[in-house]
Every structure is written in C-alpha cells, then in structure tokens.
Amino acid sequence: MSLLELDGITKSFGAIHALQGVSLSVAPGEAVGLMGDNGAGKSTLMKIIAGNFPPTSGQIRIEGRQVQFHKPIDARQSGIEIVYQDLALCDNLTAAANVFLGRELKKSFGPIRYLDYKAMYKRAAELFAELKSETRPRDLVKQMSGGQRQAVAIARTRLSDPKLVLMDEPTAAISVRQVAEVLNLIQRLKDTGHAVILVSHRMPDVFDVCDRVAVLRRGTKVADKRIDQTTPEEVTGLITGAIASA
Amino acid sequence: MSETTSQDLRTRPGRGPMGHAEIDESITTRTETSGLQAIIRTQPFWVLMAIIVIGLVMSFVSDVFLTERNFFNTTRNFAFFGIMALGMSAVICTAGIDLSVGSLMGLAGIVTGLVMQAGYGIVPGFLACMGVAALVGLINGVLIAYLRMAPFVVTLGMLAMARSVSMVISNNKMIYDFGPDTDLYLWLGGESVLGVPNPVWVLIVLTAVFWWVWRYSTWGRWVIAIGGNAKAARLSGIPVERIIVSVYVLSAMMAGLAAFLLVGWFGSVTNALGEGYELNVIAASVIGGANLMGGVVYALGAPIGAALMELIRNSLLLAGIDALWQQFFVGLFLIIAVLLEQIRNRGRSE
Ligand SMILES: Nc1ncnc2c1ncn2[C@@H]1O[C@H](COP(=O)(O)OP(=O)(O)OP(=O)(O)O)[C@@H](O)[C@H]1O
Ligand SMILES: [Mg+2]
Numbered sequence: 001m002s003l004l005e006l007d008g009i010t011k012s013f014g015a016i017h018a019l020q021g022v023s024l025s026v027a028p029g030e031a032v033g034l035m036g037d038n039g040a041g042k043s044t045l046m047k048i049i050a051g052n053f054p055p056t057s058g059q060i061r062i063e064g065r066q067v068q069f070h071k072p073i074d075a076r077q078s079g080i081e082i083v084y085q086d087l088a089l090c091d092n093l094t095a096a097a098n099v100f101l102g103r104e105l106k107k108s109f110g111p112i113r114y115l116d117y118k119a120m121y122k123r124a125a126e127l128f129a130e131l132k133s134e135t136r137p138r139d140l141v142k143q144m145s146g147g148q149r150q151a152v153a154i155a156r157t158r159l160s161d162p163k164l165v166l167m168d169e170p171t172a173a174i175s176v177r178q179v180a181e182v183l184n185l186i187q188r189l190k191d192t193g194h195a196v197i198l199v200s201h202r203m204p205d206v207f208d209v210c211d212r213v214a215v216l217r218r219g220t221k222v223a224d225k226r227i228d229q230t231t232p233e234e235v236t237g238l239i240t241g242a243i244a245s246a
Numbered sequence: 247m248s249e250t251t252s253q254d255l256r257t258r259p260g261r262g263p264m265g266h267a268e269i270d271e272s273i274t275t276r277t278e279t280s281g282l283q284a285i286i287r288t289q290p291f292w293v294l295m296a297i298i299v300i301g302l303v304m305s306f307v308s309d310v311f312l313t314e315r316n317f318f319n320t321t322r323n324f325a326f327f328g329i330m331a332l333g334m335s336a337v338i339c340t341a342g343i344d345l346s347v348g349s350l351m352g353l354a355g356i357v358t359g360l361v362m363q364a365g366y367g368i369v370p371g372f373l374a375c376m377g378v379a380a381l382v383g384l385i386n387g388v389l390i391a392y393l394r395m396a397p398f399v400v401t402l403g404m405l406a407m408a409r410s411v412s413m414v415i416s417n418n419k420m421i422y423d424f425g426p427d428t429d430l431y432l433w434l435g436g437e438s439v440l441g442v443p444n445p446v447w448v449l450i451v452l453t454a455v456f457w458w459v460w461r462y463s464t465w466g467r468w469v470i471a472i473g474g475n476a477k478a479a480r481l482s483g484i485p486v487e488r489i490i491v492s493v494y495v496l497s498a499m500m501a502g503l504a505a506f507l508l509v510g511w512f513g514s515v516t517n518a519l520g521e522g523y524e525l526n527v528i529a530a531s532v533i534g535g536a537n538l539m540g541g542v543v544y545a546l547g548a549p550i551g552a553a554l555m556e557l558i559r560n561s562l563l564l565a566g567i568d569a570l571w572q573q574f575f576v577g578l579f580l581i582i583a584v585l586l587e588q589i590r591n592r593g594r595s596e
Binding site for chain 2: 102
C-alpha cells in the first residue's frame with residue numbers, strides 16, 4: 001500500500017493556477033525526485049502535503065486514510081516532516097533553539113517546567129555531527145553560512161521518526177561534502193523504511209538516490225518514471241518542454 | 247538575558263584547518279564561553295556602565311546625591327516605569343508597540359479608586375484594577391493578532407478610548423477616599439520594607455521572574471521566536487496568535503499593577519494619571535536594549551533603562567540645571583542608545 005497518495009491536487013492563488021490535477025503516490029522506503037522549472041509548482045505541492053495550506057481541490061491519503069491538514073502541526077502529527085526551501089529559521093535564536101522550536105525539551109522542578117538547555121545542546125550537536133556539518137548548537141543562526149543553516153533545517157526533521165520527509169532543495173547552498181551527507185541521509189532514511197520526496201534542480205542528486213522521478217511543468221505532472229527507465233537527457237527535455245510528456 | 251553565543255571555535259590562531267574527526271570532537275565537547283563575555287555584548291550592560299559613570303560624577307557634584315533619602319526617592323520613582331517596561335519589552339520583542347499603557351493607568355487607577363471608595367476593600371480593588379487592565383490588553387491583542395491590525399493604530403485608538411472612559415466613569419473628579427483599607431493601601435504604595443520602597447520590591451521580584459521566563463520558559467522562547475520570524479514560528483507549530491494576545495495582556499497588566507501602586511503612593515487618583523507615560527516606558531525599554539524590529543529582549547533592560555531616565559532627571563535637578571532640560575536629555579540618551587546598538591550590530595555582521 002502506498003504511504004502517501006495525492007489524487008487530483010489543484011491549487012489556485014487567485015488567477016494563478018499553481019497546480020492542476022496532480023496525482024502522485026509514494027511507497028514506504030521510496031525516494032521520489034520532484035523536478036521542474038522555476039515556478040512549476042514544486043514548492044506549492046510540498047507545502048500542501050506539509051499542511052501549510054489546503055488544496056483548492058483534490059485528496060490526500062496517508063496509508064489509505066484520507067486526511068485534511070489545517071495546520072503544519074497536523075501533518076507533523078501524521079508523520080510528515082519538511083525542510084522548507086527558504087528554511088524557515090529564526091535568525092535571532094541559536095541553532096539548537098531552532099532545531100527544537102515548537103517542541104522544546106523540558107525538565108521539571110516540582111510543578112515548574114523549564115527548558116533543558118543541556119539536553120537540547122547535546123542532541124543538536126549529535127544531529128549536526130551525524131550530518132557531518134560544522135554547525136555549533138550555541139551559535140546564532142544569524143551568523144551562519146548557507147550550509148550551516150541548511151543543516152539546522154534538516155536536523156529539525158530528525159527529531160521525530162517521521163514516515164515521510166519532504167525536502168525542498170536541501171542541497172541548494174551546500175558544499176560537495178555536505179551534499180554527499182544529505183544524499184547519504186536520504187539513503188539511510190530509505191533503508192529504514194522512510195519515504196522521501198526530494199525537490200531538486202540538481203540532476204545528479206536525483207539520479208543518485210531517487211527511485212522515481214516526477215516532472216512538473218506549469219502545474220501539471222508531465223512524467224512519472226522509474227529512474228532506471230529514464231535518462232538525465234529525457235528528464236531535461238521534460239522539464240523544458242522539449243519533450244511533451246512521458 | 248537573551249540567547250548568547252560563543253565563537254571560540256571560529257578563529258584558532260596558529261593552527262591549520264581542522265580534520266573531520268577533530269571537528270566532530272570540537273562540536274560535541276566544546277564548552278560555553280564565560281558568562282561575562284556574553285554579558286559585555288549586551289546593551290543593558292553598557293547602559294549600566296553609563297549609570298555608574300553618571301553616578302560617580304554626581305557624587306562629586308552634589309552632596310545630596312549619595313544620601314539614603316535621595317536613593318530611596320529615585321528608586322521608587324523609576325520602579326513604576328520599570329514595571330511597565332517589563333511588559334512593554336515583551337510587546338516590543340514581537341515587533342509590536344503598546345501606546346495605550348499610559349491611558350490604561352488612568353483607567354485602572356480610577357477603577358481601583360471607585361471600587362475601594364465604595365467600601366469593597368483592597369482585594370476587590372486590586373482584582374478590579376487587574377481585571378480591567380487584562381480586558382483592555384485582551385482587546386488590543388485580539389485586534390492585533392486575529393484581525394491583523396497594526397499595533398500602532400490599535401493601541402493609539404485604545405489610548406484615546408481608555409482615557410475617555412476613565413474621564414466618564416470618574417465624572418472628572420479626584421478620588422482620595424479609599425474606604426476601610428485606605429491605610430493599608432497607602433502603606434503598600436508609599437512605604438518600605440527593610441528600607442526598600444514597596445514598589446521597588448515589586449520591580450525586583452518581577453525582574454527576577456521575567457529573567458527566568460525569558461531564559462527558561464517555553465512561552466518566553468516562543469515570544470522571542472515570533473519576534474525573529476513569525477512565519478517560521480507558525481510553521482513550527484507555535485500558536486502565534488495566542489502568544490501575541492498574551493503579550494498585550496501582559497503589558498496591560500503591568501500597567502495596571504504600576505497604576506495600583508502609584509495611586510497607593512499618591513494617596514489620590516485623577517483621570518489624568520499616567521498621561522504621557524507611554525513614551526517614557528517605550529524609551530526606557532529601548533534604552534534597556536529592546537529592539538523595535540523585534541526579536542530582542544532583556545529582563546534587566548527594563549529596570550536599567552528606567553533607572554537611567556530617572557537618574558538623568560535626578561542629576562539635572564541636583565546639579566541645579568533647569569528641569570525643562572529633562573526631556574531633552576532623555577531624548578538624547580534614547581537616540582544615543584539606538585545609535586550605539588546599530589554601530590555594534592554593524593561591526594558584528596561584517
Ligand atoms: N502564496 C502564493 N500566493 C500567490 N502565488 C503563489 C504563492 N505561492 C506560489 N505562488 C505561485 O505559484 C507558482 C508555483 O510556485 P512554486 O513556488 O510552487 O514554484 P517552484 O516549482 O517551487 O519554483 P522554484 O524552482 O523557483 O522554487 C508560481 O507562479 C508562484 O508565483
Ligand atoms: Mg520552490
């Protein structure tokens with residue numbers, strides 16, 4: 001059974017039709033690459049799955065059950081974590097504070113509950129080490145490099161044990177070594193039965209770790225193929241429109 | 247104090263680039279920078295230094311300055327502003343503003359007076375005072391958080407409305423009879439315990455509570471997060487609207503509390519109570535390090551900012567300078583404080 005099924009998802013922002021009847025399914029342990037030109041609707045689709053806003057029409061099913069997300073937290077509770085394209089971090093907080101934002105670790109002293117800095121710093125440090133990122137838990141995000149910020153955003157998805165991880169261009173601003181770590185992470189997620197949707201403009205990344213690739217063009221899905229049955233050339237043609245559909 | 251950082255890993259003179267293992271090691275085992283280094287980077291610290299310098303100068307200029315009596319009066323005078331600045335700092339931290347606190351003092355003071363004059367005693371008087379304050383804060387907060395109106399406009403409207411209501415319900419008369427609990431009330435506002443004025447005790451306790459809240463509570467963490475990036479905070483599942491409402495309720499209740507104590511000190515209340523105070527409270531908060539762009543808050547900033555303003559007033563008075571200069575110097579310090587903060591920020595981002 002599919003983990004996630006999208007059925008005829010449409011999204012309009014006023015006169016802009018960002019998505020027009022997109023259907024997609026993802027199985028446990030599967031990584032799907034989502035590609036498309038700028039403005040094709042990739043981020044919009046990811047945000048709908050993550051509960052940022054509801055689709056104008058269409059259905060979302062998780063493990064066969066139809067769901068309706070009103071808030072991002074609803075999607076999180078259904079086992080969906082997301083790395084946003086703009087990362088959605090608070091610059092004025094530390095890396096650790098950002099990782100744990102909204103689900104802070106607390107200690108109790110009688111009836112009083114207070115933030116457990118030590119545990120959060122420790123866990124955040126472990127997550128950054130796992131990502132092989134030189135991100136320090138106590139540093140303010142304001143002072144961080146693009147790659148470090150990305151590590152913070154990715155580390156957030158590792159707090160829970162999600163069923164599905166959405167990554168909107170997680171490798172856009174990072175070094176070769178870190179790209180390898182992110183791809184490694186995606187591979188590990190797959191191996192442990194997690195599903196991943198990876199939005200990327202980088203063809204090698206998608207061909208490296210994804211099992212399938214779906215291509216969006218102007219809000220419509222024009223292709224959905226197994227990686228071993230397509231080529232970077234074909235996908236490029238699909239993205240630009242040189243190939244109508246496949 | 248707010249979040250602080252350490253950068254001891256950034257530069258390591260005399261060493262080559264670190265190997266991976268070494269990086270991992272340093273990431274997981276590094277220790278915190280000394281607290282002092284972090285404190286020196288904050289605005290309240292520098293304002294405190296300014297206070298000490300002015301204090302030293304004044305101790306030479308005036309014999310009266312260092313007397314217990316003067317110290318007693320000065321601290322009591324700024325306690326009221328300090329209490330309100332604690333709440334205002336929370337509002338400013340969310341990139342908001344609360345212009346209604348001065349008028350609200352008038353309203354809350356009059357309500358206290360009316361309830362106690364009617365013979366209800368001090369507890370109902372206090373509850374009525376805080377209740378009306380909370381209600382005004384709730385209205386501000388709901389309009390700002392849920393109807394997405396600009397904080398400036400909403401609280402400016404409330405400034406006018408609260409003052410007007412206090413005029414109506416007081417029938418434009420002064421209240422100086424506080425019923426059976428008059429003595430207790432005047433003691434609360436005007437007297438001292440262990441040589442420290444009661445309002446100053448309230449300020450000390452509240453500052454400690456706020457220090458804890460900003461550092462250790464989830465609520466405090468979320469307020470700071472909202473000030474930094476409200477959109478990211480919302481995406482993280484933080485109930486942004488509810489938190490914003492709570493911040494305006496808090497600011498209003500601090501104003502209510504200050505009004506309650508101030509009336510007890512004065513021994514009377516008119517509907518003009520707190521007129522123009524909003525500007526002093528905002529100035530104290532900003533001098534204490536609150537940033538109008540949001541995302542920055544210091545518990546100690548509120549009393550320190552308020553203390554500096556009162557110290558300026560007191561110093562001018564004792565130095566025999568015309569009191570009419572007072573507002574000039576308060577304004578000057580406000581601008582200098584913001585300017586210094588900006589210069590320090592520029593230095594950091596380069
Ligand atoms: N909140 C919004 N309001 C109005 N229009 C929007 C909104 N979000 C997206 N759009 C529009 O929807 C379309 C798809 O945008 P989307 O961000 O999904 O593209 P994308 O495929 O992620 O592009 P990129 O590769 O540049 O990230 C664009 O035309 C965009 O202008
Ligand atoms: Mg996008």
